[in-house]
Amino acid sequence: MMPTELAARIYRGTISFLEERGYIDHLNKLLVEEYIDDRMTRIDVPSCGLETVDAVHCILDRNRTFAFLEAIEKSVKPGEVVVEAGLGTGILAIMAAALGAEVYGIEINKETLDLAEQLSRVFIKNGLFEQENLSLIKADASIWNPLKQIDLIISENIYAGMFYEMQIPILNHLLPFIRSSSRVIPEGMSSYVILAQAEKPLHKGHGESFSPSQAEGRSYKSRELSEPFLYDNINFNQKNNLNCRIDAAIPIIRSGLINSLIIYSPVKVARDIILKREDMIFMGEDIFIVIDPPLHVEPQSIVRLRMEYKRGNKPEDGSYFLDLQKVI
Numbered sequence: 001m002m003p004t005e006l007a008a009r010i011y012r013g014t015i016s017f018l019e020e021r022g023y024i025d026h027l028n029k030l031l032v033e034e035y036i037d038d039r040m041t042r043i044d045v046p047s048c049g050l051e052t053v054d055a056v057h058c059i060l061d062r063n064r065t066f067a068f069l070e071a072i073e074k075s076v077k078p079g080e081v082v083v084e085a086g087l088g089t090g091i092l093a094i095m096a097a098a099l100g101a102e103v104y105g106i107e108i109n110k111e112t113l114d115l116a117e118q119l120s121r122v123f124i125k126n127g128l129f130e131q132e133n134l135s136l137i138k139a140d141a142s143i144w145n146p147l148k149q150i151d152l153i154i155s156e157n158i159y160a161g162m163f164y165e166m167q168i169p170i171l172n173h174l175l176p177f178i179r180s181s182s183r184v185i186p187e188g189m190s191s192y193v194i195l196a197q198a199e200k201p202l203h204k205g206h207g208e209s210f211s212p213s214q215a216e217g218r219s220y221k222s223r224e225l226s227e228p229f230l231y232d233n234i235n236f237n238q239k240n241n242l243n244c245r246i247d248a249a250i251p252i253i254r255s256g257l258i259n260s261l262i263i264y265s266p267v268k269v270a271r272d273i274i275l276k277r278e279d280m281i282f283m284g285e286d287i288f289i290v291i292d293p294p295l296h297v298e299p300q301s302i303v304r305l306r307m308e309y310k311r312g313n314k315p316e317d318g319s320y321f322l323d324l325q326k327v328i
């Protein structure tokens, strides 16, 4: 789908602002120096959010960004109260403000909030919207209380498998503040697991993850030994449990050594706007979870996968449970 003129204008303006201020060069330099999964392992998302450079990275995920801009443009009406939880650069809140909404942009990372403020000033100066349409607030969206009822929540705190990011605690907190006819962008996401034999970094151990990144020029070769198995389906318009439990018997289709689980999560941004596995280069990129020791399987084998984790946790933290047994 071709972006509308408004979406293209906001996207272009954001990219040139980030280029002029050196954010894109800085990101590109970082991408060759370190891996995103190492960065995600290091940072404490619940208390500090993402690093500013990762909010910039979101914008370069073009399909993602245009899908969200399109969903907002189709949904927001003038005068509606919109909360964006996890503002990042502010591009999505800016779209809602340009459509005449009363927007509250919440961001936990002060440096990122400052960036969003500078970017919004550029658009205000160019006459895209009025300053009073957009309030920028430094707060943790999982505890911040809005003063008004909300018509629309925008929250893109998403990662494959719902690992690392705080989407569920944020929405569980904000959903009681919405009107009955209100809605959430995105609407939901589903998660699939594939049992695979992958070329993987040797230093990673049981339960740890690594993620290929097209943006960082890394992709892991893998042989998929099972079909994708749908294990999770989250509707963001309702409260969700933090615990994710899987107990599944998965048929094997090829012989090999299972040394990884590949997890990926298509995102339903709106009713007719779906981001598939191959559409995403940053948000929702595949993650691999290492199985060590590996498990040898043949076609017609059946493997029982039991897995338990808290959505928002890191795969590599202690509360992770994973068990894989060949039953046939």
Ligand SMILES: C[S@@+](CC[C@H](N)C(=O)[O-])C[C@H]1O[C@@H](n2cnc3c(N)ncnc32)[C@H](O)[C@@H]1O
Pocket: 045, 046, 048, 049, 050, 051, 054, 055, 058, 059, 068, 085, 086, 087, 088, 089, 090, 091, 092, 106, 107, 108, 109, 112, 139, 140, 141, 142, 156, 157, 158, 166, 170
């Ligand atoms: C994946 S980025 C998305 C940014 C932007 N909404 C976009 O779509 O381009 C998520 C942003 O949410 C922020 N964040 C994470 N947890 C948060 C929380 N609990 N409260 C407020 N902001 C949070 C991060 O710092 C990051 O800037």
